[in-house]
Amino acid sequence: MIEIRNLHKSFDGLEILKGIELTVEKGEVVVIIGPSGSGKTTLLRCMNLLEIPTQGYVRIGKEELDVSTKWRYKEKVVLPIRQQSGMVFQGYNLFPHKTALENVMEGSVIVKKRPHAEARQRAEEMLAKVGLADRMNMYPHQLSGGQQQRVGIARAMALDPSVLLFDEPTSALDPELVSEVLKAIKQLADEGMTMVIVTHEMGFAREVADRVIFMDAGHIVEEDKPEEIFERPKHERTRQFLQRLQT
Numbered sequence: 001m002i003e004i005r006n007l008h009k010s011f012d013g014l015e016i017l018k019g020i021e022l023t024v025e026k027g028e029v030v031v032i033i034g035p036s037g038s039g040k041t042t043l044l045r046c047m048n049l050l051e052i053p054t055q056g057y058v059r060i061g062k063e064e065l066d067v068s069t070k071w072r073y074k075e076k077v078v079l080p081i082r083q084q085s086g087m088v089f090q091g092y093n094l095f096p097h098k099t100a101l102e103n104v105m106e107g108s109v110i111v112k113k114r115p116h117a118e119a120r121q122r123a124e125e126m127l128a129k130v131g132l133a134d135r136m137n138m139y140p141h142q143l144s145g146g147q148q149q150r151v152g153i154a155r156a157m158a159l160d161p162s163v164l165l166f167d168e169p170t171s172a173l174d175p176e177l178v179s180e181v182l183k184a185i186k187q188l189a190d191e192g193m194t195m196v197i198v199t200h201e202m203g204f205a206r207e208v209a210d211r212v213i214f215m216d217a218g219h220i221v222e223e224d225k226p227e228e229i230f231e232r233p234k235h236e237r238t239r240q241f242l243q244r245l246q247t
Helices: 040-047 075-082 100-110 116-129 145-157 175-190 202-208 226-231 236-246
Strands: 002-011 014-024 029-033 055-060 063-067 085-088 163-167 194-198 211-216 219-224
Touching (some): 002 040, 014 040, 029 202, 040 055, 040 163, 063 075, 116 145, 145 163, 175 194, 175 202, 211 226, 219 226, 226 236
Parallel strands (some): 029 194, 029 211, 085 163
Antiparallel strands (some): 002 055, 055 063
16 A cells, blocks of 8 residues: 655755655554654655655555656656545644535545535535534634544545545644544544554554554664554663653
8 A cells, every 4th residue: 555665855964764664554554653853744744745755665556656866846746646645734724714514625626626516425424424514514713623633634534545644633632632533533443544643642552553663763663563562662762762751
């Protein structure tokens, strides 16, 4: 489903990702953890080419990009990969002047070119899936942070992506609102959605992940099943990170 080979990314000469190798199988939930500045979000953004890698190979489904020194940004190469994935950001990024329903419909109409009636039906289905059937005509300012984030999830799902990418989806929420968003993500995992999730919620990572990846300083330091990472980490850096979270 996802294949990453020898992925590098630099900003102004500073190398953030240093040769990442990663595969994600169809239906797998991979959770990425690690300290701030380790490259987690950059890796996520390189997967769907919101950031263009400096070097390496990216494939989602049948769409692929091999970045070479001769490669230049080409919309016809980038857009097919982006359309394979749905991105859920830390911030909700909703249009304040549009209702929840209109926010979810937007991508279907603009990107998927769906007829209005079809886009509306799809949006209603996705809002119901995340528990917001009774909030679809409300504007963002009338919704809680957790509800706004669930609109963001519905919006991503409405585009029928092969993969969902989550960049710390609960980091902007008050603690009491976190559980409703995690519940929505857990439901998608139970339904077999392929997902890559960057999170600082260790309990959630342990519960939902098929595989946990620990990153540090632009490298994948360790990856394994959740019980192995959290109970029997093999790398000293992983142990240090987890111990600090417990103190």
